[in-house]
Amino acid sequence: MENVRESHRQQRKGCTLLLFPLPLQGHINPMLWLANILYSKGFSIIIIHTKFNSPNPSKYPHFTFHSIPDGLLEGEASTADVVDLVTLLNVKCIRSFRDSLVKLLLEVKEEPIACLITDADWHFKQLTNRRPKLHFLAGQKAPNSVIYVSFGSIAEINEAEFLEIAWGLANSNQPFLWVVRPRLVRGSEWIEPLPDGFQERLGGIGHIVKWAPQKEVQAHPAIGGFWTHNGWNSTLESICEGVPMICHPISGDQKVNARYVTDIWRIGLHLEKKLERGEIERAVKRLIVEADGQEMRKRIMSLKEKVEICLKQGGSSYDSLERLTDYILLLQPLRSH
Incomplete structure (x- = not known):
């Protein structure tokens, strides 16, 4: 079993994962944490994000960030009504996301893209650096x-x-x-x-x-x-x-x-x-x-x-992540059509 896992670890080098979080902080943070874990296991990471509430790339120099237009007008970029905002983003981002995905699939040739990991609230997926001192x-x-x-x-x-x-x-x-x-x-x-x-x-x-x-x-x-x-x-x-x-x-x-x-x-x-x-x-x-x-x-x-x-080796969460990474390696690389 260890030999199989070591073989999989070597395979991960040269594999790229795309991650696309919903642009709300409670969704961005866990997606970036997952990206860090997957990066530590040998995958290259590309984060697709909207211009609205975009993450700070300087905090994650080991990732590649790819911004897409969200089409939000000034009055629409508000979290006052989250349901309306998420619905609007799903409508306005669908074309820019698809165009971005095709472009990435064409550009990323050296490392095949293994899969896309998205937030569940992206319904179309299926088709300041200052820190206050304490x-x-x-x-x-x-x-x-x-x-x-x-x-x-x-x-x-x-x-x-x-x-x-x-x-x-x-x-x-x-x-x-x-x-x-x-x-x-x-x-x-x-x-x-x-x-x-x-x-x-x-x-x-x-x-x-x-x-x-x-x-x-x-x-x-x-x-x-x-x-x-x-x-x-x-x-x-x-x-x-x-x-x-x-x-x-x-x-x-x-x-x-x-x-x-x-x-x-x-x-x-x-x-x-x-x-x-x-x-x-x-x-x-x-x-x-x-x-x-x-x-x-x-x-x-x-x-x-x-x-x-x-979270330790042999623990249930650790093993679940190992199974996830092994499963990703079994997937056929994404291709543009």
Whole structure:
């Protein structure tokens, strides 16, 4: 068996894979992670991407990036209605994607293209580099003492909800790092709805930023909890870093993910009612300082260990990736017609 696998490893050198993610951050990130894994196994990687929300090629110098026109007008390039955006992209990108695919198949001659890996939401498939420094977390914060708050790259909240979150976090008297991306609050550019002097009154206990490197933040020993919308990426990252969650799902699979977190794995709390500062304050304290939170932390650390075993040689995820790469090598190279 090892001889067969070694033969397959040699075959991978000289094989190219095309990957085409949907241009939403929760879809781009896992596709790039998969690309990194496949690259480490000997495949060459070409990333096809739209101009809208395009990935930063400088972060992945080992990949080739191929941009295609998306045809979006200025008013259409918005994540306010994700279903409409994805539907529009599927209509407007179909011709440019097909033209791009034909061009790549004609150009890539030295290394045959083994297959195309696309996002499931591409229905037609079948036919800033700056990182904010984490000064807030450095030195002063005790292990497992900070609640990290982020609702992803798409979700929106209204002004009343925003203010309840702000006061709930402040009243908990627990250190927090809160990512408020621009236009998270409907009708506001950023944090304008906060009352004058709010941040000053926090006295350094809380910090609000427009963006944070989520994996780096969750891996920091000071982080004791993650208040999340429960997108699958965020949920998985939290498990991989052993950080228990406060769940506030908004749409789609997030509600199912949150149920697994709270009812099946029992590694988080669910904010099911209307956002209210008192409920938020109690949830934060329960997760960070009370016994319930400590038990959740023990359970998620156990789950983290299981995930790590799966990723090691001989683990189920490791073996699944090996089977995937072996299967790719059995495919006939893609050709233009």
